[in-house]
Each structure stands twice: as C-alpha cells, then as structure tokens.
Amino acid sequence: MTNFESDPELVEEETPSTGDLALADRVALRRVAGLSTELTDVTEVEYRQLRLERVVLVGVWTDGDSAYAEASLAELARLAETAGSEVLDGLVQRRPRPDPATYIGSGKVRELRDLAVSQGADTIICDGELSPSQLRQLEERVKLKVIDRTALILDIFAQHASSREGKAQVELAQLQYMLPRLRGWGEAMSRQAGGRLAGGGIGGRGPGETKLETDRRRIHKRIAKLRREINLMGQARQTKRSRRLGSTTPNVAIAGYTNAGKSSLLNAVTDAGVLVEDALFATLDPATRRGVTPDGRPLTFTDTVGFVRHLPHQLVEAFRSTLEEVADADLLVHVVDGSDAVPTRQVSSVRDVLREITEDRENPMPPELLVVNKIDQASEVVLAELRHLFPDAVFVSAHTREGIEDLRQRISDALPRPGDVVDALVPYSRGELVARVHEEGEVLEEEHTDTGTRLRARVWPNLAAALREFAVDVPARH
Numbered sequence: 001m002t003n004f005e006s007d008p009e010l011v012e013e014e015t016p017s018t019g020d021l022a023l024a025d026r027v028a029l030r031r032v033a034g035l036s037t038e039l040t041d042v043t044e045v046e047y048r049q050l051r052l053e054r055v056v057l058v059g060v061w062t063d064g065d066s067a068y069a070e071a072s073l074a075e076l077a078r079l080a081e082t083a084g085s086e087v088l089d090g091l092v093q094r095r096p097r098p099d100p101a102t103y104i105g106s107g108k109v110r111e112l113r114d115l116a117v118s119q120g121a122d123t124i125i126c127d128g129e130l131s132p133s134q135l136r137q138l139e140e141r142v143k144l145k146v147i148d149r150t151a152l153i154l155d156i157f158a159q160h161a162s163s164r165e166g167k168a169q170v171e172l173a174q175l176q177y178m179l180p181r182l183r184g185w186g187e188a189m190s191r192q193a194g195g196r197l198a199g200g201g202i203g204g205r206g207p208g209e210t211k212l213e214t215d216r217r218r219i220h221k222r223i224a225k226l227r228r229e230i231n232l233m234g235q236a237r238q239t240k241r242s243r244r245l246g247s248t249t250p251n252v253a254i255a256g257y258t259n260a261g262k263s264s265l266l267n268a269v270t271d272a273g274v275l276v277e278d279a280l281f282a283t284l285d286p287a288t289r290r291g292v293t294p295d296g297r298p299l300t301f302t303d304t305v306g307f308v309r310h311l312p313h314q315l316v317e318a319f320r321s322t323l324e325e326v327a328d329a330d331l332l333v334h335v336v337d338g339s340d341a342v343p344t345r346q347v348s349s350v351r352d353v354l355r356e357i358t359e360d361r362e363n364p365m366p367p368e369l370l371v372v373n374k375i376d377q378a379s380e381v382v383l384a385e386l387r388h389l390f391p392d393a394v395f396v397s398a399h400t401r402e403g404i405e406d407l408r409q410r411i412s413d414a415l416p417r418p419g420d421v422v423d424a425l426v427p428y429s430r431g432e433l434v435a436r437v438h439e440e441g442e443v444l445e446e447e448h449t450d451t452g453t454r455l456r457a458r459v460w461p462n463l464a465a466a467l468r469e470f471a472v473d474v475p476a477r478h
C-alpha cells in the first residue's frame with residue numbers, strides 16, 4: 001500500500017463574486033440535507049445516513065502506472081471534500097482486481113481498520129462501485145461506515161440539484177442505487193431461501209423483514225412516480241427546445257469534465273454571470289445564455305452538468321434527458337482541464353458518456369470542438385503533448401482570456417451559416433421582419449429610405465421566403 005496525503009490547499013481558493021447567492025443557498029441546503037423527505041421513516045436507507053465527517057479513502061489499483069492511481073485517489077478526495085467531508089488519509093492497494101468479498105484484500109482490511117482508528121475516521125470511502133455484499137462485509141470487518149464512489153457522487157448531486165427536474169432526477173438515481181442495498185435485505189433473501197430448503201420458512205421471517213418489504217414497496221412506488229414526473233418535465237423541455245430549434249439560432253453545448261472550467265468559459269465568451277466555483281459539480285442545471293459571434297451573428301450557449309470518471313449509470317440514466325441537450329446542439333464545445341494530472345483521461349471519460357447517451361439516437365452527435373482550458377496553469381510538457389494528440393483543439397485560459405477571441409472565431413466558423421442572400425425593401429410597418437433579420441441572419445448592408453428599410457442580408461431559407469414579397473430586383477452581384 002502507498003500512503004497518500006490530501007492537500008488542504010486544493011480546497012479553498014478565492015471565491016469569485018458571481019453566483020455567491022446560489023453558493024450561499026447551497027451551503028444552507030447542505031446543512032439540512034437528509035432531514036426532510038417523504039421517505040423519512042425509511043431509516044435503513046443508505047443515502048440518508050451519508051453525513052460524512054472524517055473519512056479515509058481506499059482504492060484498488062488494477063492497471064496503469066502509480067501516477068494514475070494517485071490521480072484517481074486525489075479526485076476521490078476532491079469528491080469527498082465536495083460532499084462536505086474532511087479527508088484524513090488515503091490508501092491504494094495494487095491487485096489484479098478487487099477482492100470479491102471485501103474489495104481490498106482481506107489481509108489489508110486490518111491495516112485499513114488500524115489506520116482509520118488511529119486517525120479518528122468515522123467513514124471509509126472506496127474508489128469504485130462495490131456490490132451490496134462487498135459493502136456489508138467490509139463494513140462488518142472495519143466496523144466503520146463504508147460507502148463507495150457511486151454513493152458519494154449521488155450525495156453530491158443531491159446536495160447540488162436545485163431545479164425541480166434536477167432534484168427528481170437525482171432522487172430517482174438514489175432510489176435505484178439504494179434498492180438492492182437496503183440493509184438486511186441480502187440476509188433476508190438468503191434466510192428465506194435457506195428456510196425453505198430446510199422446510200421451515202415461516203420462522204425465518206422477522207419483523208424487520210416485513211418492514212423491509214414495506215420500504216421496498218414504497219420505494220418502487222416512488223420510483224414510478226418520479227419516472228412519470230421526469231417524463232412530463234422532459235416533454236415540457238422538449239417543447240421549449242423545439243421552439244429554440246425552430247428559431248434557427250445556432251446552439252452551442254458546453255460539455256466536459258467537472259471543474260474543467262465550462263461555466264468560466266461560458267462567462268468569458270458571453271459575459272454571463274454563471275456560477276463558477278472551485279468545486280466539483282457546481283453546475284447541475286443546464287443554463288442557456290445568448291451570445292454573438294465576432295461577426296455579429298446571434299447564438300446560444302448551454303452550460304451542462306460536468307462529467308466524471310465512472311459516472312454512476314443510474315445518474316447517466318436519470319440525467320439522460322438533460323444530457324440529450326448536448327446531442328441536439330449544433331456544436332459541442334468539449335472543455336478539458338489542461339492543468340489536470342491526466343487530461344487525456346478526462347477526454348475519454350467524457351466521450352464515453354456522450355457515446356452512451358447518443359448510441360440509440362437517430363441523430364448523430366454534433367461536431368466536437370475540443371477546448372483545452374487553464375493553459376495559464378498547465379505544464380508546458382502536458383500542453384505540448386495535448387497539441388500533438390489533438391491538433392485541432394483550441395488552447396485557452398478563461399482566467400487570462402488568452403485564446404478566447406480565437407475560440408469565439410473557431411466557434412463561429414464551425415456553426416451552420418445562413419445561406420441565401422436577399423435584397424429587400426421592407427416597409428416600416430413590417431419592422432418585425434427587420435428585427436428577425438438582425439436576430440437570425442447576417443446583415444450585409446442596411447439603409448433607411450423614405451419607403452422602408454433597405455436590407456441586404458444573408459438569411460436562412462425560411463426567412464428568405466418571408467422576405468420574398470419585398471425583394472428588390474437587382475442585377476445579380478458577383
């Protein structure tokens with residue numbers, strides 16, 4: 001095992017002023033999380049008890065070099081801190097694969113327990129998704145609360161979700177995760193099977209089991225209700241989206257690994273005041289902002305939920321409708337943190353999730369523009385490697401604004417452009433058409449005459465059709 005220290009310097013940096021309010025809300029929310037829900041009497045529920053305080057991390061390192069293993073644990077530490085816990089220590093064990101019974105090798109369990117006790121930890125967090133029985137067995141042997149990476153990420157999402165849809169999506173994911181992990185459920189099942197084999201059966205059923213069955217039924221009902229609600233909210237969003245698609249204003253989705261600087265870039269390219277925070281999963285609700293290209297064409301940007309390695313599949317499923325916004329965009333700006341220890345791993349995790357979301361869709365993914373951010377903080381060696389691997393990427397810093405104008409130009413170049421050039425004399429009574437040309441098209445010449453606005457503009461076909469009756473016959477220009 002190698003020892004690993006979490007660096008408290010990583011946690012607190014300067015807090016930008018944007019979004020302070022949302023941040024304050026979130027802190028308040030964090031304090032009361034887990035106190036009030038419709039399921040308060042489901043006491044065995046894992047996530048209700050996730051009030052992490054002092055934690056020790058443990059990971060199994062199966063492949064790659066030790067830098068990968070340490071980076072992975074460093075990320076787990078940041079996730080744990082994001083969830084509000086204090087990281088005391090971390091251990092990685094090298095093994096071909098996790099132990100089927102106790103995740104880390106059974107011989108190491110004692111070592112883990114000694115370390116946790118000596119540090120005064122109350123919780124162990126494992127860097128992977130453990131089976132319900134692995135969790136239980138490890139917990140029984142270290143005699144401390146054990147949770148896995150999936151539960152941790154679910155907890156963070158639960159703390160951060162603020163929209164009604166986001167909250168419902170997270171709760172659905174949590175309930176799905178929790179269902180097979182209701183405490184005692186495993187034993188109850190085996191007791192039942194064993195009892196039947198022994199010809200007993202009835203005596204094997206305790207009152208606790210009845211309670212579990214009730215809880216399970218209630219959870220199933222709640223899951224069904226949430227699914228219905230999410231479905232309805234998704235339809236409402238779909239309507240909004242098709243209205244947006246109908247407007248022909250191109251949409252750019254900003255996606256990428258959590259904390260890569262997606263919201264900062266959105267602010268840098270549009271001057272929008274979106275919450276930026278040195279915390280994982282600061283953004284959980286997609287926000288759409290208007291912007292303009294350097295040549296004055298309007299466009300919209302959608303900021304999205306950050307991705308993370310091994311994003312729990314329950315979450316991918318629950319957030320599918322939100323993530324699909326990415327797939328409907330005209331351009332996908334994929335932001336990667338150039339100052340990360342292994343940026344290429346961020347890129348492949350994000351692409352994996354995107355593939356998972358879009359694999360059963362008819363429409364292909366929009367073109368991807370890879371943006372390496374935080375170049376002010378990245379090492380020259382890593383940047384050189386990234387330039388070599390991704391020759392088409394744009395290198396920027398949202399902080400120093402280096403490369404931002406270039407990025408705006410590259411986005412502009414990658415977007416679909418209105419095609420037809422029209423020359424029209426629009427009477428002043430039809431001002432709304434002139435407004436639409438400004439909004440959706442590209443004005444080449446504009447002149448206010450006695451009879452109306454003379455416009456030469458590049459517009460989309462539907463607007464060209466609307467302008468046809470005012471078209472001015474001019475000799476074709478070359």
Ligand SMILES: Nc1nc2c(ncn2[C@@H]2O[C@H](COP(=O)(O)OP(=O)(O)OP(=O)(O)O)[C@@H](O)[C@H]2O)c(=O)[nH]1
Pocket residue numbers: 013257258259260261262263264265275276277278279280281282283284305306307373374375376377396397398399400
């Ligand atoms: N040094 C440096 N830091 C940056 C840069 N861009 C963003 N950051 C910092 O990185 C952190 C995360 O930025 P956000 O914009 O919130 O990142 P995000 O990708 O939206 O994160 P989530 O919404 O949490 O997934 C903040 O502390 C930013 O100040 C940059 O160009 N250079």
Ligand SMILES: [Mg+2]
Pocket residue numbers: 262263264275276282283303
């Ligand atoms: Mg963000």
